[in-house]
Amino acid sequence: MDDQQLQKLTQQLSLQYFHKPFQHKAYFNHRLKTTGGRYLLHSHHIELNKKYLTEHGQKELEGIIKHELCHYHLHLEGKGYQHRDQDFKALLKKVGAPRFCTPLPTMKKTTRKTRTYECKECGQAFLRKRAMDINRYVCGKCGGKIKEIVKKG
Template identity: 65%
Template sequence: MTDEQLQSLTEKISLEFFQKPFKHKAVFNPRLRTSGGRYLLANHYIEINRKYYEEHGLEELKGIIKHELCHYHLHLEGKGYKHRDREFRELLNKVGAPRHCSPLSEKKNLTRRIYECTRCGHIYTRQRRVNTNRYFCGKCKGKLFEK
């Protein structure tokens, strides 16, 4: 799906479920990692995470667009557009938009580093590299080495 197709889908959903036009831009943002989409208050753009469309399909994408359109229309009307606002939750229920999107199954493969104390044998696991010349065992003050 291209940005132009996303724009036309967003405009169509806005007219169908909200009976109001969407007059701004909807684009895919490759930098989004943890959220399905976001509504930008400054320029009224809607940014969508393409990974959710690729992994969960069109129905999940439509739900994310509806959710972001709830933020969009309520903000432009001067009503409560935040997740905690009653008006926002009511509009979500009215249009059938999800409050949260489904989680992505793709997990980052985190490399683990294992350090062991030479004196007491305590094992530490870390994601980041530890400078063994500077840091030492927290239990016995012994020297650490990487396994």
């Protein structure tokens, strides 16, 4: 599927489910990594992730298009178009669009290593995502020196 076919599909889905024309552009954006698509407020265009078509198929892509069309039509009408708005939730339910897209299997969930520090005097534990210079900082509870706890294994 190319951008012209995507444009036609988006216009067709807009008329079929919303009974309103889609008068802007819908196209694939190859730079999208973590989302199925997005509606651009300033230009009213819709960008879609082509990986969802190749990984999950046409039905998943149509669901994403309907989701983005909900943003589109509500924004143009001046109603609540954000995910938290009741207008948006009601329209999603009405047209059968998913609230969230299925995650791509190629997206790996990365777990960040956490570092554990402890006060030498009172034993207060500190969990940090980034390393800290133990010579510059002291315990906030008692003012004692801090040491890093190294996990074995």
